[in-house]
Amino acid sequence: MCLADLDNDGDMDVVMNNLNEGAGLYRNEGLAPRVAVRLRGLAPNTAGVGARIRVRGGPVSEQSQEIICGGRYLSGDQAMRVFAAGSASRLEIEVDWRSGRRSLLTNALPNRLYEIAEAEATHSGVASTAVAASGTSTNSPPLFEDVSSLLGGHRHVEEPFDELRRQLLVPWRLSELGPGVAWHDVDGDGREELLIGSGKGGTLAAYHNEGAGQFKRLTNAALSRPVGRDLTGLVGLGNLIVAGSANYEDGLTNGGSVRIYDLQRGVSGESVLGPLASSGPLAVGDVDGDGDLDLFVGGRALAGRYPQAALSQWLRNQGGRFVPGQRFEQMGLVSGAVFSDLNGDGAPELVVACEWGALQVWRNQGGLFQAWDWPVQWQGQRLSLGQLTGWWHGVTTGDLDGDGRLDLLASNWGKNSRYQASPQRPWRLHYGDLNGMGQVELVEGRWEPSMNREVPERGWRMVRAGYPFLQERIQSFEAYARAGVEEIYGERFSGLRVVEVNTVASMAFLNRGDHWEAMELPDQAQWAPAFGVNVADANGDGVEDVFLSQNFFAMNPETARLDAGRGLWLLGDGTGRLRALSGQSSGVKVYGEQRGSAVGDYDQDGRVDLVVSQNGAPTKLYRNVGARVGLRVRLVGQGENPTGVGAAMRLVYGQRRGPVREVHGGSGYWSTDGAQQVLGKNGEPTALWVRWPGGKETLTPLPQGALAVEVQPDGQLKNP
Numbered sequence: 001m002c003l004a005d006l007d008n009d010g011d012m013d014v015v016m017n018n019l020n021e022g023a024g025l026y027r028n029e030g031l032a033p034r035v036a037v038r039l040r041g042l043a044p045n046t047a048g049v050g051a052r053i054r055v056r057g058g059p060v061s062e063q064s065q066e067i068i069c070g071g072r073y074l075s076g077d078q079a080m081r082v083f084a085a086g087s088a089s090r091l092e093i094e095v096d097w098r099s100g101r102r103s104l105l106t107n108a109l110p111n112r113l114y115e116i117a118e119a120e121a122t123h124s125g126v127a128s129t130a131v132a133a134s135g136t137s138t139n140s141p142p143l144f145e146d147v148s149s150l151l152g153g154h155r156h157v158e159e160p161f162d163e164l165r166r167q168l169l170v171p172w173r174l175s176e177l178g179p180g181v182a183w184h185d186v187d188g189d190g191r192e193e194l195l196i197g198s199g200k201g202g203t204l205a206a207y208h209n210e211g212a213g214q215f216k217r218l219t220n221a222a223l224s225r226p227v228g229r230d231l232t233g234l235v236g237l238g239n240l241i242v243a244g245s246a247n248y249e250d251g252l253t254n255g256g257s258v259r260i261y262d263l264q265r266g267v268s269g270e271s272v273l274g275p276l277a278s279s280g281p282l283a284v285g286d287v288d289g290d291g292d293l294d295l296f297v298g299g300r301a302l303a304g305r306y307p308q309a310a311l312s313q314w315l316r317n318q319g320g321r322f323v324p325g326q327r328f329e330q331m332g333l334v335s336g337a338v339f340s341d342l343n344g345d346g347a348p349e350l351v352v353a354c355e356w357g358a359l360q361v362w363r364n365q366g367g368l369f370q371a372w373d374w375p376v377q378w379q380g381q382r383l384s385l386g387q388l389t390g391w392w393h394g395v396t397t398g399d400l401d402g403d404g405r406l407d408l409l410a411s412n413w414g415k416n417s418r419y420q421a422s423p424q425r426p427w428r429l430h431y432g433d434l435n436g437m438g439q440v441e442l443v444e445g446r447w448e449p450s451m452n453r454e455v456p457e458r459g460w461r462m463v464r465a466g467y468p469f470l471q472e473r474i475q476s477f478e479a480y481a482r483a484g485v486e487e488i489y490g491e492r493f494s495g496l497r498v499v500e501v502n503t504v505a506s507m508a509f510l511n512r513g514d515h516w517e518a519m520e521l522p523d524q525a526q527w528a529p530a531f532g533v534n535v536a537d538a539n540g541d542g543v544e545d546v547f548l549s550q551n552f553f554a555m556n557p558e559t560a561r562l563d564a565g566r567g568l569w570l571l572g573d574g575t576g577r578l579r580a581l582s583g584q585s586s587g588v589k590v591y592g593e594q595r596g597s598a599v600g601d602y603d604q605d606g607r608v609d610l611v612v613s614q615n616g617a618p619t620k621l622y623r624n625v626g627a628r629v630g631l632r633v634r635l636v637g638q639g640e641n642p643t644g645v646g647a648a649m650r651l652v653y654g655q656r657r658g659p660v661r662e663v664h665g666g667s668g669y670w671s672t673d674g675a676q677q678v679l680g681k682n683g684e685p686t687a688l689w690v691r692w693p694g695g696k697e698t699l700t701p702l703p704q705g706a707l708a709v710e711v712q713p714d715g716q717l718k719n720p
Helices: 458-468 470-472 476-484 487-495
Strands: 002-004 013-016 024-026 034-040 052-056 062-066 082-083 091-096 102-108 111-117 144-146 181-184 192-197 203-212 214-217 229-236 238-245 258-262 267-271 278-285 294-301 313-318 321-328 335-341 349-365 368-369 375-378 383-384 388-393 395-398 406-411 427-432 441-448 453-456 497-501 508-511 514-519 529-535 543-550 568-572 577-582 594-600 609-614 620-624 631-635 648-653 677-679 687-693 697-701 706-712
Touching: 002 238, 024 706, 034 052, 034 091, 052 082, 062 082, 091 111, 102 111, 102 267, 181 229, 181 609, 192 609, 203 609, 229 294, 238 294, 294 321, 321 335, 335 395, 349 406, 349 497, 388 497, 406 620, 427 487, 441 487, 458 476, 497 677, 543 594, 631 648, 631 687, 648 677, 687 706, 697 706
Parallel strands: 034 111, 229 278, 278 335, 375 514, 529 594, 631 706
Antiparallel strands: 002 013, 013 024, 034 082, 052 062, 052 091, 091 102, 144 620, 181 192, 192 203, 203 214, 229 238, 238 258, 238 278, 258 267, 278 294, 294 313, 294 335, 313 321, 335 349, 349 368, 349 388, 375 383, 395 406, 406 508, 427 441, 427 497, 441 453, 508 514, 529 543, 543 568, 568 577, 594 609, 609 620, 631 677, 648 687, 687 697
């Protein structure tokens, strides 16, 4: 079957081929007002295949169709699209071309056919209202250029591990979750080094920043020794590098939850800090207000006991030694963590993202954390943050709407897979000892409205291989398909515990002072699972933007890999809204399993750069070449916090202020952004406001035209 305008009247007719019969030809007799769009692309894609056409002003706010080639059964439509005009007298037509160009035609009339040429489109990714009439075009380069060659072909090591032998029905593999990345000034020379985690059998990669945009890989004794376990989160503490360590694969209780590298002495070793679990994210901040940086270690998983909660804890820094400060026995499966001062009192709150759980905010009460569950306004409902359970991966904070309050951003599974859930229809994972052998076995279930019951998600072939005793109860595939989970497992089911998910979208939570206002990130952010999440001003316009790393391949044998992302920049408009930037416009195109991501100005040119790690694949480094030059800010901290981790800053423009930026020690997904900040400018700033760790505020006048400043704790410029 195919659609085509056979009589040139502006609507689509139908041609249908029938098996062993004559073909059917059907003329469209519809009389409602409409507008047709045909594209004239640049060679060789002259039909504009892959272009997205949007029409606004008709009977709905926006109609959208894509030019495709094929797609029907053995057939393909004419490369033309028809849209309803309704009662509108004027319409707006927008075309996003695969090349990254954009066309915008205003004042389009109903009952017309418009042919739009790619040659007359703008190339910058920003629509021009005059493009259809003027025929002008721009040839702006992408925002970032790929300079991964500077890393000498670095590739993450990932040894195969068959975890299905231990828990056959895990929904996805937890052995392929890394690596993290970090920017950190290890030697104190003012330039930030690049650190990249490794899997078992590889080595931590540390690239010394040589200046002039060049790197040299360090190869001392500590960095040359292969690690016996996967490294997870990465943070820096002066000349020390702290990496999480995962015992998920070997399941042994010896060793430690973190590995510490001392690059000055050339030594490294694991540190035992309480009961051993696979560590996930790490974060540092001055929790107890004594001037040094304390460490949070998020428990990611227990070997063979998924999805039981793993121990998380924050560790107090006592003269360079970490001692237990507070344990979190039931925090959950922690995927991401960040210390952030959400209420502006100078003491950091702890924010964590959990798989099969909620985003959690823990308020700092004099050096101890207490659960702090703010209300959430979402889709017309008043909920609590703890009610939005997801497969959350990464979390960070940033001021998306420029109101001076830090908002939350969290990466999730996305809406483009079989794993769909809502508050009305949650996705459940039941777990417990089904066989009576002390093991943790799993039953995935989802609500099926047509049967009015919870049904098993996994297929009968896999389930009976994992639980042979069920063959006595279930005699056929049909019987399995007609039964609910309680019928299938009988009395054994009642003894199982359960976790559930009701939110799969990656989201932003705008801070309204006494509640969060939740919003889903744009559609493109939901096309694949997202992991890394970073806030930075990518284009230098003085408004905060967001980057997401994407994709996950390590699914169970019954589920296809999720690979629809290639790394995504979302540009902010200063009100909290974000729009996706195409890969052609951003220059970021990463097709593997992206994990950790971190932003930092490694070449010190006043533009924020990006590094993205991949599981079992090369690390990608992107240099920003298209942004407006911003102000580079380096805070000169005190004592054991030389980079001012936990400080917040914003530019001042007379009576107006820019968005707040906070210095994080660990955020996003297992990673650490650079402590030196690049603040985009929306005008000429007159001063820099800083709230230092502990709550002290300073206001530093800025020299006119300043490109880089170093600010001391008293607010004075160092070497002005």
